[in-house]
Amino acid sequence: MADAAAVQETIEAPVTVSEAGGILQLTLASAPANALSIAMMEALKGALERARDDDAVRVIVLRSEGKVFCAGHDLKELTAHRADADRGREFFEETMRLCAGLMQTIVRHPKPVIAEVSGVATAAGCQLVASCDLAVAGEAARFATPGVNIGLFCSTPMVALSRNVSRKHAMEMLLTGEMIDAQTALSFGLVNRVVPQETLNQTAMNFAQTIASKSPLTLKIGKEAFYAQDEMALSQAYDYTVRVMVENMMARDAEEGIGAFIEKRAPEWKGK
Structure with a gap:
């Protein structure tokens, strides 16, 4: 945020936070993929939970660094646990439950959460966008639930996706795994606005400022x-x-x- 009054700090390695004027910006800062590793999800969930009881925070903007908003789960982290005695079952369950808890934290949060989507949002990254109350996308943003391409149906992303777009649009994304562009995401109802990249943050902040002025x-x-x-x-x-x-x-x-x-x-x- 350009406001000189903003206070910026690192909460935990994958996420940075800045707050000014009642608007809390949480930035995914684990480029290039900004993957939802255990560390990333715990950092996001922790930041959201702290904001719940912070009267200074009126609205939350979720954004990212780099060319990828969020590539979904960290597949390398998941694959590493194939060597566990249970072939990773316990770790997979921990990961999926933590992710489900994060998404529900956003939906049940008492304060509005806006996704500012710059770049690609895939799988659980697309789920993250769909879980937010509002979403603004840059013109180059793209979205997909591509699990079907690697033998892993995007079942948990499906929960958020199907609550945002029509059944046929949701099934199109889930069954084909193909990338859709920002304008298609707008027509599907996945995002509220598509704007030039150079005005993306300001558009998200305008939404946030308008909302922050309310009771x-x-x-x-x-x-x-x-x-x-x-x-x-x-x-x-x-x-x-x-x-x-x-x-x-x-x-x-x-x-x-x-x-x-x-x-x-x-x-x-x-x-x-």
């Missing part, structure tokens, strides 16, 4: 309700969201926001 309590309520109702039947979803709306109306921020709208002034959010 943090309202964002938390809304994000949780969105994912909860999405898995309910219609009548159940309405019953649930009626309760959510009533509780939201009782919040001080809703009282302040409605009052500010009526009085034609800027609201002052308290997060209560």
